[in-house]
Amino acid sequence: MAALGSPARTLRGLLRELRYMNAATGRPYRDTAAYRYLMKAFRAHRVTSEKLCRAQHELHFQAATYLCLLRSVRQHVALHQEFHGKGERSVEESAGLVGLTLPQQPGGKGWEP
């Protein structure tokens, strides 16, 4: 059987991920549908450490898989932002690399809105 650890740990991890996801919004993470569903599922099956019930093990496995999903997506996005998120340099920045500046043309170039 897969080494899942304790259900309490999985739940704590899930709640932490939900907290991170909702940190930027004003909304508390306890208001989300995901939180309500998870708490209902964990309470309803009162998962203990004894692997007696196969259904309990299945649910714990699904919870652990979801935790892995949330965690890895968060870390992937963070890595993307840090290393691959900058996009192209603007024309001003590119000129600045070699010590040049763009010409100023007061009055615009004529085709700008």
Place this chain on the structure above:
Amino acid sequence: MALGHWEEALAVWIRVKNPRLPGVRKEENEERKRFYQNVSITQGEGGFEINLDNRKLKTPQAKLFTVPSEALAIAVATEWDSQRDTIKFYTMHLTTLCNTSLDNPTQRNKDQLIRAAVKFLDTDTICYRVEEPQTLVELQKNEWDPIIDWTEKRYGVEIGSSTSIMGPSIPARTREVLVSHLASYNMWALQGIEFVVAQLKSMVLALGLMDLQLTVEQAVLLSRLEEEYQIQKWGNVEWAHDYELQELRARTAAGTLFVHLCSESSTLKHKLLQD
């Protein structure tokens, strides 16, 4: 004026197609901004639906987005709700899997999906061994042999491993047994299974995940065994190794969860337990 779903998409498309619009950098051009406040779930005739504000979510082929499982609907809604300024579709793996199942863009039937998955056995990562260096040979033996043994016992088949350049030779009977096992899954679950097999490059590891033998982290580690070995030896490059690792974990986790949530037996059992 409130813009509808399609007007908004058209407005973005116009900006993307017109690079002369000032102040828009390439990156901003290619991502949609989050255009909705609230994400909610409702239950319709075909299953659970996702609402972005008061518009129903549709698939890329404009079908109504419905999923058979409440847990899956909540997870998809959470994906949409967790987008901030821009919508990063490349992180929304569950949504993508649902869209694939609803639209079936490659137009494959059940048979073709199963055959596509089982075909991976011929070049299954954990059956295809190196001959050197000796430490890697040992590592592959110690980590991969137990999984093969377990799978062989569980399904009563022969799989084995090989160092031949042709790969392992899988007996026809093994193929038949696995094909008929996969046939017991429904179309949605099969899309998920084929996805996981393609990500991990291993049918055996995918079976381990479906049978609750391996966690996603374990399966990904086993799939990337040689990479991890090289990383230990030569060092880790965060922007490449970690990036790929997290992406593989995310996709594998999404695919695995998708299969479990779409497999009727687990949904049924869940319902029974709740009553």
